[in-house]
Amino acid sequence: MRNNLFLKLLIVVVFLIGACKKDSYEAPAISGMTGDTIVLNIGEKTILAPNITSVGDNSYTWMVNGKEVSSGQVNYTFVAAEPGNFEVTFKVNGKGGTNAQSFKIYVEKPIAITIDELPVVTMCDVIEITPSVTGPDRTDYEYEWAVGDSVISKKRNLSFISPEAGTYALTLRATAGKQTATSTRNITVKAAQYVRNAFTVLEYAPAPAKGHNWSIIGSAEFWKYGAEFPLTYTDFLAKATAIRKENANEALVLGSWGGSATFQFDHTVANVPGKTDLEVTATYSKLDLPAVYVAYDRNKNGKPDADEWYEIKNDDYGVEDMPEYEITFTYKKTDTDNRRIYSYFDWKDNQNKSAGGEVVHTKTFSSSMTTDGTFSTKGFFPGYNMIDIGEKKVALMDGWKSSFSRKGKRITRNLTGAAPFAQPLNIDIDMAVNSKGERVQLPGINFVKVQKVVYPMQQDGTNAEGGPIDFNMDEGRMLHVAAILDKHLKNK
Structure with missing residues (x-):
């Protein structure tokens, strides 16, 4: 009877010891990751800081689009140096195994504006100005043409006309998301004589x-x-x-x-x-x-x-x-x-x-x-x-x-x-x-x-x-x- 009781106690102890050893060597868990894509512009930075369980004898690796960029650090600072889609993967190696999670980052193209050289135009004549605007693929672009402090249009293409001769600096401002870009081009308007009345x-x-x-x-x-x-x-x-x-x-x-x-x-x-x-x-x-x-x-x-x-x-x-x-x-x-x-x-x-x-x-x-x-x-x-x-x-x-x-x-x-x-x-x-x-x-x-x-x-x-x-x-x-x-x- 005593032998049976001792045997049962021994089995329980062995089971508990085995269970404790199994818990000690589980793969580290990673949390704090978001499923949303992080949107950045060129030059911006973001600190990636996941949460980890079982931080004992772990090793850490960071990879960007499959290429290792850092090791030994729990946090990683991503710098947006070029446009594109990026998958930043955080990998943890521990005694209980390996775990990995990824951040998705999209770096938008910078807005670039090009206005071709403008010809001389006669006063009271309309010239159509079509700039080249490149940048991120978005639907929230806003445009603003100005001469000095005076806003003259809020469309991408400008129908420019001046009732007075002179040289004018035309500035186009384009905004999309957090980005803003400007470009300026001079236009010369020459004088002409007209009749004021619609005769x-x-x-x-x-x-x-x-x-x-x-x-x-x-x-x-x-x-x-x-x-x-x-x-x-x-x-x-x-x-x-x-x-x-x-x-x-x-x-x-x-x-x-x-x-x-x-x-x-x-x-x-x-x-x-x-x-x-x-x-x-x-x-x-x-x-x-x-x-x-x-x-x-x-x-x-x-x-x-x-x-x-x-x-x-x-x-x-x-x-x-x-x-x-x-x-x-x-x-x-x-x-x-x-x-x-x-x-x-x-x-x-x-x-x-x-x-x-x-x-x-x-x-x-x-x-x-x-x-x-x-x-x-x-x-x-x-x-x-x-x-x-x-x-x-x-x-x-x-x-x-x-x-x-x-x-x-x-x-x-x-x-x-x-x-x-x-x-x-x-x-x-x-x-x-x-x-x-x-x-x-x-x-x-x-x-x-x-x-x-x-x-x-x-x-x-x-x-x-x-x-x-x-x-x-x-x-x-x-x-x-x-x-x-x-x-x-x-x-x-």
Whole structure:
């Protein structure tokens, strides 16, 4: 019995001794390693410090991509000397065996910017500058172009334009992650002479009204003193262009709702950050703001293409009750008697419950003569003129149409108490938006379109003949557009 008990105790002791020996010689455990990749830039350092159990008679080895770089140290300082992916392995040898764990490190490529030598450019011309930017494969690149302390763009490629001659240092700053790089290149801008006013009239699309005078180039009140030019459509554009080139203040009468005109500069008006770029002088009231559209001739074809137009966002932007309104105007007839002449036209809009009516303008022959003995076009439908006073014959001049539509947005508003008068309208090209209302960054603009978009409330009443009075077609609310000036040019 005693022998059996002793034997059992001996077995337990041997087992415990064996167990203790086994624990003493297990492979060292490594902890404190992260599974995330460590991202570094060239020149940066990181200290790798794993935790180890059983630190007795261990030996340590560090390897980078399989090549031994250090031994005998528990910690290792990795220095990012070149870009690439690196696997840094920590290996421990102990009496109980070997264990190894790895750190993953990614060293990003440095950002490098190269800007080719830039040619001499003429002031108010746009030059496209495309730098070479290399660096890490990331999606968070940010760019900033500056001249001195003035930031001029936040895009990678720069559309550079200057309204003044001189030499400018262009600096591009590129940022990605923790990296930033800069590069500077000088550009020389040579002087040139331009006309400040957008004198070229590309399109004249007036909307008629009672008493409207389509042939005016200048102040509407001076119709009988030589401001009328009843010409064919092409000749009228040429005449308006020539007059506006000599005198920026000579206006065009755009008429009632939908009337517009499109003008062209002889240069590109620079979009200068933080400043207004254009000054449009027009006759309007505080409740009757005209809509202004601008276009940059990006493809250099000399005309404003449909996809190049952007609206300038103003205080009335987005309040239109009819974004796609349209009125069709149609010449009806001209009647005369011994003393008077009567001009008629119809108008009709595009709504499901269509509005429309007839507009009649009456004037005497004696009061319609200009100082040089010609018969005035005041009150005539656009393009129509008295070609034979003796025969009382009225005809449509070449290039004009007897029926046409004007399209655009409509803002319906009561204009009571807001008299129109000639006043400047300052335009910042940075306020240009696309059809979705999103801001667009334009280096400058070449074309301007001005349109009447506010439509007065319908008012009831009767005229002397007992017919309805349509105050929407009254000449007191006509839009006149005069000078359209480049505010950055100091010369003519």
